[in-house]
Amino acid sequence: MGKPLYVGLDVGGTTMKAGVVDDDGKSLGAVSLPTEAYRGQEFGLERMCESIRQAVAQANLKMADIAAIGVATPGTMDIPAGIILDPPNLKPWRNVPVRDHIAKVFKKPTAFQNDANAAAFGEFWAGTGREAHSMVLFTLGTGVGGGIIIGDLVLEGEHSHGGELGHMKIQMTDALQCGCGRYGCLEAYASATAIVKRTQTALAAKGAKSVLKVQAKKEGGITARDVFDAALAGDALADKLVEDTAFYLAVGAMNMMHTIDPDMVVYTGGIIATGEWFLDRIRKHVKELAFPVPAEKTQIRYASLGSDAGYIGAAACGRQLALKLGRSGKI
């Protein structure tokens, strides 16, 4: 009898990814299937089961080899109840009893978690946060999400709203509007969408000069990546936009450093591709913004697991549940 194995499943708006993970957080490989949420939630639940089965088969294992399962999904959700409520990225799903369905089908201890929280737990267990005692993860994409891990605690919150880091308010007057409808959220300043919007505003200003003006007229328009590329190529307008983005992210980090005070602040998402120079800009602003001791000691890093963090973290949630149930071996 070897060490216990776990399956993690990360359900996204476009694809779901499942993989078998060993007791040290090492992945034995993963499979990806299209989510096709439009086909309805019954189909969705069956596809989740199929993903789990394929992940196990792909690792040359049987379900009997699996000690526990973890499933991560986007919100909105009721984490303790194991239910997805009304997920904007999984329409038309509504009140889907994910955890109990999976547990019933496979007859395994099944954990349920928010996807960004799971990604944070994955990075904490097996990625950048491996040596940390506590970690705050910012997920940067269309929106800004996040997760907070303190010791073995995934801070899911009392109403499943823990770690909604994109929706801390960092500006009160003349604040930009967020995708959530509120004003002044971190996401309204630092998401990829926000970067593009701020770029469009900057380009529309009288006398604005930038190589991005050409790009803006092309099909598809400007992406956040274009702005970073232009900044790297020496474009002054793009550089200012990137510098502002680093500042906004540092404000988000500062607010976590003065409340959670974690060992590490970690960023994940497309932004990682820009490279270490952008992280250095965030670090510079953090040093200026935060209190001396956390400014000096808190590590500011990129994530290392990429899109595997979600299912690895989901598996970590399954593992945590199994340990809690006293089932650390195969069952």
Added chain:
Amino acid sequence: MGKPLYVGLDVGGTTMKAGVVDDDGKSLGAVSLPTEAYRGQEFGLERMCESIRQAVAQANLKMADIAAIGVATPGTMDIPAGIILDPPNLKPWRNVPVRDHIAKVFKKPTAFQNDANAAAFGEFWAGTGREAHSMVLFTLGTGVGGGIIIGDLVLEGEHSHGGELGHMKIQMTDALQCGCGRYGCLEAYASATAIVKRTQTALAAKGAKSVLKVQAKKEGGITARDVFDAALAGDALADKLVEDTAFYLAVGAMNMMHTIDPDMVVYTGGIIATGEWFLDRIRKHVKELAFPVPAEKTQIRYASLGSDAGYIGAAACGRQLALKLGRSGKI
């Protein structure tokens, strides 16, 4: 042999307060002694011991009846090391080994904690937060402090900067300067000091009308309390200042609700004397600012232990340490 008893000591800039607390968080009474920090840290350590002795004697007990001790002090500090580093409110103290000194003198398990964290733990254990699983406390006074409790975890942070709630940044442009030197901190908007400053600015504006103009010319000038009183009496300028204060505090609450997502947000300090109508204003803004579920479910309350919260919370830290050490009975 009855239930175990604990001594809590809360060291403040002006006075220190010590009391014996039973295993249910009930105080058996307390004593207050002047801190007299200017007399030096050796004197200060002896005064701490004297406070503890007097608290025990005042409850008609002997030191042998005490299971553990908890000491809370203002920062800056290294909580795991049990040391006050360079406290602005306890000058000229520097690098004072509080925990080990107390532990050595009394030969008891001794816990050490930040004073605002201890107050939060006190309210959580024996006050307003008694029924909560998690709680965020804002302490409103000259500054804005705070503490975060999640289950049995006092979130002290990895670098003893957990719960520095006054120093989350809520404004980036044209931001007010904080007592800490930074700009845009919650404290710069919502502390008693900030309320007075904002009032002075408002009164200095051309054409400003307010009953506070008379008060401003009196000896001692305006206090935050004057502003609340004037608002209650129907003064429009004062009412706007109070309304803004409620909004700023709601922004602080919102940021905690979207990151920690606690059961309760609790306020303590002189502000409690203003009464429930001010709390209702904060609640109104929270409802508008936060996501629907936490906005609906998070309780917004005043603290109930007053200035006893610190030593009761310190005692709770001592109790937690004793339980951890497996010494739940008398030793």
